[in-house]
Amino acid sequence: MISKCFRRNLVFTIFLFLLPFQIFAIDQKDCEKMIIEGVEAMNKKDFTKSLQILTKTRKIAQDNKWYREEFLATNNIGANYYMRLDYGEALNNYLDAYKIAVAHLDEKSEMTVLNNIAILYSRDRKTEKAEDYFLKAYELAGQVNNNISKGLYAINLTIVSNEKKDYKTAKKYIDEALKLTLDSPYYLLARSTYVETLVNLKQFDEAEKISTELLPKLNGVEHSEYKTQIFYNLSTIAEQKNDLQKSFHYLKLAEASNLNYDFKENxxxxxxxxxxxxxxxxxxxxxxxxxxxxxxxxxxxxxxxxxxxxxxxxxxxxxxxxxAESQEKLTTERSLFIKGILLAIFVFIIVFWALRNSIVKNKQQKIIEQSNAEIAKLELEKEKKNKEILENQLKEKEVLALLEEEKYKNEIEAKNRKLTTKALQLTTKIELIDDLVKTLSRQTDDFENQDVSNIIKQLKIFQRQSREEESFFIHFEEVNQGFISKIKTLHPDLNSNDIRFLSYVYMNLSMKEISSLLSITTEACRKRKERIIKKMEQDDNLDLYDYITSL
Structure with a gap:
């Protein structure tokens, strides 16, 4: 392994080597951050700060031939001058940005600066020039299939055509703009411009209808210009319809919502x-x-x-x-840092040579440690396999035990089924003897036949013996070992008749079947059940079968 001392020296040497580059190097991401900072200052009307940042950024981008950053800085410098109403300086910067876009960047950048130049000419009342640049941006957007930008430029061409009173051309552009900006943020602008075009074409009813639909959507400062234009157009419509009172009303609303100082003149x-x-x-x-x-x-x-x-x-x-003075100073400092780098490299070589033997030794030690680790790993795997074999053996024993238990349960269930069948047969036999005794009893009453009476007596004796047969319970105890003794232990107050009754319930015989075996009525059988539950000190609503089978 490499020693901690060597690692510390290596890190320190690399740090010294890279330090001057970290101090002096400014990459494209830094340039982008500076541009964002400059734009934020411009939006806050701090034009001095914005221009200083953007001018510095442009110089850095020019030195490094970062054309996109140079374009963005130059374009935003033009925007600063435009907002300061210095249209001449703004135009110069926009033209410089346009040259960069054409020579080095894509069509999107070119379209952006063309649109800015066109807006500048439009503000300066140079309609023809504005139309030329808007048209170039519009055609370029069509070539690259950028429909949203094309829609925006179509709106601008509509505005210029309206200013030139070329309403037919304005209608053509605004119809296209409405389709292209349908799902974009420019759709409200397109609809507002469409209203102005309809007013110029004297389609007042349609313009008024669309204006009524648009007004509820034009809330907030960002839509104040659209709202002002709508009110202004509604005032014009009312004027054309000779409704001067309504025209005054809408014009006052336009004045109240207007934030554009230039539009006050209109x-x-x-x-x-x-x-x-x-x-x-x-x-x-x-x-x-x-x-x-x-x-x-x-x-x-x-x-x-x-x-x-x-x-x-x-x-x-x-x-x-x-x-420029700072750059000269930085150049001097860079020279000093380069000398420091050379010194650091020299120190690094000496340290590397001195620690080379230590590195070789550490490598050998590492190989030995890896071998030991492999041996330990193999032993661990062997122990793991032995453990898995033991676990599998235990699982097999558990499965065999479960199978034995399942076999035992099945045997008990089979014997219980035999006992149940025997009990049901005994019940049937007793019921049959009961019916026979009743029938013969009726005949005896009618004919007073002594032989028949003797047969009835013998049948009753046989019936009593069938009911008192103990072999059933001997078999029951053999099959369900421990049940009767468990019942007696838990409920010592139960007598032999109660135990007999519970045995029949345990075999899941019905009340009717139990009453027949005990030669009592079904109602008497239910009462015996209630008495037994009470003896067992259980709730009256107890399910007796569920209770005794769960013991």
Whole structure:
């Protein structure tokens, strides 16, 4: 065996050898964790932290040529700038991500970034460009048979077609989207967009029906945008049907559920038009002024975001400078660690050479121990086999004993059956003599025949002798040894007649058969049974047969 000292030295040497790689090495899983951390910071609106993490991750991925991680980092950097309303910087990052996807990754990554670019153009009111990129993503999804993504891109193409007032094309795309997204999370979005398309096509009744079905399902903040659009469309339907009161009602509901600052402009525009139709010029003008205020607010937000973006870019540049300095420092430290590795290897060689003889000796000792273990194992197996032979012999003896016991039981049962048959024959004989005596008695009364009377007397004497025959009980005791003595021991108050009665019960004779053997009525037989149970000090409801057979 290898000594504990050698094992400790070996583990320590390997640790020294791998230590620098453990410190400096960052694998793809670490990169993925950093990307997740960056996305979480972005979702919490901590854009500075998110961009610092994602920029660092992208640099690591570029150095190691990890294209998927580079793509994800770049794509999410673009998402940060998109949420900061810096559409120019967002587009640059999306285009970089698209180049990585086309050159090194699969179609799914390509579709994702195409859709992001299209959304960016749509937000910037560049409808034609948005449609081009949505169409590319849609066609690519069709080529790879990704129906759910294709359905989502069909919804986006519907929205763009509605913005272009190309309602026929919008209807074609939304019909396809409804089929493709039937069992997906995008189905509610598809239905909501379908309502908007129906309103544009002036199919108001169908649009209103679907809107009524959809509204109960649009609970929660995540569906607020869909809910706002439904209320807005219902307001438009009511306006087209000249029901201005209902139109105002739905528009107010749309305003209450709206969380999109940009969409306020559309809501206020409709308020202005509705008040104009009611000839309330003052309120119409007021809402027009509110639209200008909203536009100014959006511009201020965008300008503020651009300033913040400039600050973030400066911080990123500073962070990149610090990162470069850190890498230089790490390079120096790595050089020192490499020297340490060489020293550790030298120590390892010396230790290995010094302990080699000890290892050989330990191997020999191990062989001896294995031989002893084999001998002990063989002895144990021999002992186990001997034990199994003894167990088998014991089992055989037990089986023979059971067979003998079963044979004895069968013999007893056969003798009991003979005794039962004999008792039943005796009962039959007694009953026959009883009938004969009764018949002859009637004849004697009629004819006063002395010979007949003598025959009757002899029959009665024979009948009495048959009932008192003791040979039956001698045979009964031979067959059922110990039964009568056990009964007498447990219940000493029982007399010989009681024992006779219990013997008949033990043979499972009926009350009628027992009464015939004892020359008493069936009712008297039952009363005798009750008296015997009472003598035995047992419960009145006792099953006498079960009791005596269990003794």
């Amino acid at each position: 809501i206020f525009e409709k308020f202005s038009n509705l008040y104009k139709q009611k000839n309330n010029i003052e309120r119409a003008v007021s809402y027009k002024d509110s639209i200008m205020v909203i536009k100014d607010s959006v511009n201020k937000i965008k300008n503020g975001q651009l300033f913040e973006n400039s600050k973030i870019k400066f911080e990123l540049q500073n962070s990149q400078k610090n990162l």
